[in-house]
Amino acid sequence: MNQDLQALHEQLLSRHQTLYERLDNISDPIMAQTLLTEMREILHRISLVQGLLLSRTSAELQASVEKVDAADARLTKALQEAQTAADVVNGIGKFLTVVDKAIDLAKTLGAALV
Amino acid sequence: MCLEGLGGADRTRGPIWRAVRQGDNLMKFKMTGWLVCVFWLFLASLLAGCRSVHPELAAAFSSGVSSTRIQSQQAFEAVGTMVAEASIDYAAAQEHLVEAGFLIGLDQAGVQAWEEILEGVGRYAQHLQLLTEPRFVQPFEEESIALAGELNKVGRHLRDGAYPGLELQISPAVATSFTSLGGKILQARAQAHARQIIRAADADIARICAALAQSVGGSPTNGLRGTAREHWNELLAERKVAFLNTSALAARRQIATAFSILLQRRGAQDDLLLALSRSLLRLGELHHALAAGQSAPVRTAALALEAEVRHGRELYDRFNLKLKTP
Numbered sequence: 001m002n003q004d005l006q007a008l009h010e011q012l013l014s015r016h017q018t019l020y021e022r023l024d025n026i027s028d029p030i031m032a033q034t035l036l037t038e039m040r041e042i043l044h045r046i047s048l049v050q051g052l053l054l055s056r057t058s059a060e061l062q063a064s065v066e067k068v069d070a071a072d073a074r075l076t077k078a079l080q081e082a083q084t085a086a087d088v089v090n091g092i093g094k095f096l097t098v099v100d101k102a103i104d105l106a107k108t109l110g111a112a113l114v
Numbered sequence: 115m116c117l118e119g120l121g122g123a124d125r126t127r128g129p130i131w132r133a134v135r136q137g138d139n140l141m142k143f144k145m146t147g148w149l150v151c152v153f154w155l156f157l158a159s160l161l162a163g164c165r166s167v168h169p170e171l172a173a174a175f176s177s178g179v180s181s182t183r184i185q186s187q188q189a190f191e192a193v194g195t196m197v198a199e200a201s202i203d204y205a206a207a208q209e210h211l212v213e214a215g216f217l218i219g220l221d222q223a224g225v226q227a228w229e230e231i232l233e234g235v236g237r238y239a240q241h242l243q244l245l246t247e248p249r250f251v252q253p254f255e256e257e258s259i260a261l262a263g264e265l266n267k268v269g270r271h272l273r274d275g276a277y278p279g280l281e282l283q284i285s286p287a288v289a290t291s292f293t294s295l296g297g298k299i300l301q302a303r304a305q306a307h308a309r310q311i312i313r314a315a316d317a318d319i320a321r322i323c324a325a326l327a328q329s330v331g332g333s334p335t336n337g338l339r340g341t342a343r344e345h346w347n348e349l350l351a352e353r354k355v356a357f358l359n360t361s362a363l364a365a366r367r368q369i370a371t372a373f374s375i376l377l378q379r380r381g382a383q384d385d386l387l388l389a390l391s392r393s394l395l396r397l398g399e400l401h402h403a404l405a406a407g408q409s410a411p412v413r414t415a416a417l418a419l420e421a422e423v424r425h426g427r428e429l430y431d432r433f434n435l436k437l438k439t440p
Binding site (some may be wrong): 001006009010013016017019020021023027029032033035036037038039041043044046047050051053054075114 | 197225231348
């Protein structure tokens with residue numbers, strides 16, 4: 001398995017799970033709906049990465065996944081400080097931009113066997 | 115028959131053939147000694163057989179690979195259906211309807227790569243099975259074939275009573291053993307050859323099985339199990355939001371019921387994937403037992419794999435039943 005993509009996959013799973021759990025502490029329906037929409041965005045990336053787990057890796061992809069690490073840390077901070085639904089959308093949007101770059105790169109590397 | 119009476123043709127048939135054809139007491143004595151040697155050789159070949167690969171055990175591995183493959187197809191189909199549904203939800207929430215927004219089940223390249231891996235392991239298993247089947251044994255070294263042929267001839271000769279002087283010294287069972295000994299030598303050679311291959315391949319098979327099991331997921335929160343779980347969580351999250359937007363008790367109860375059913379399905383699907391992951395690990399263990407060359411652990415590992423696959427099939431049926439339940 002591609003260790004870099006495996007790490008990315010686990011990061012996305014963890015992020016999706018965190019948002020899911022966050023719903024338990026939200027009473028504002030608009031904020032809840034926003035979180036649900038953003039969860040759907042992350043879930044779509046989870047499915048994409050799931051299909052790429054047997055792909056080849058490269059130094060470039062490794063570097064790209066490292067950038068996702070940094071973006072994830074920034075997202076954690078952004079979600080802690082988020083006051084409005086727009087703040088949540090903004091924070092997750094930035095995170096997903098970095099994720100998408102890693103996914104696009106992985107797609108170009110093609111499939112390999114384990 | 116005297117020693118001088120040996121023809122040129124007998125010279126080419128080897129010492130065993132000549133010994134049987136010769137009738138003096140010295141040769142009878144030698145023949146008895148030779149039979150003792152054959153007895154030990156026979157025992158040795160049986161012992162070698164214990165350390166080699168029995169066709170039935172190689173068949174158990176081959177069957178295990180096929181069952182695990184079917185199990186993985188069923189598990190993927192179940193996850194794929196859910197991913198396809200989620201993909202439609204995702205596409206519906208986008209501003210524009212674009213092809214890139216759709217996933218037709220699990221990514222096809224990934225599923226194909228998985229299939230190719232298990233197909234490769236399956237071909238390897240079939241090869242082993244063929245290699246250990248006596249009827250498919252290919253000629254090995256000429257020497258062993260010649261020896262086997264010679265032993266067969268001796269066996270037939272003794273069985274048919276062609277040499278009356280030896281009848282008192284040779285039990286029918288021993289005579290029959292001659293006939294089968296040649297075949298056993300060939301078979302033992304083939305099986306020993308198969309075992310060499312299995313031992314050489316063991317680390318690779320273990321790595322492949324472990325990698326596939328890992329990609330299914332070592333826990334509910336990673337691998338394919340993680341992907342499936344988060345798809346269920348998405349459906350559960352929708353109910354949470356709907357619950358928040360509803361104040362009527364009856365409507366809330368309905369949502370809570372749907373939530374409860376989803377929780378059960380999430381658990382059922384994770385059990386299904388866990389069974390697949392375990393089957394893959396059991397498959398690796400079965401191969402390792404084959405490589406060790408002892409029958410009992412192979413049978414135990416084969417039974418464990420069979421039980422795991424059966425458990426997976428039951429879970430799959432139960433999971434499908436749950437999906438049909440409104």
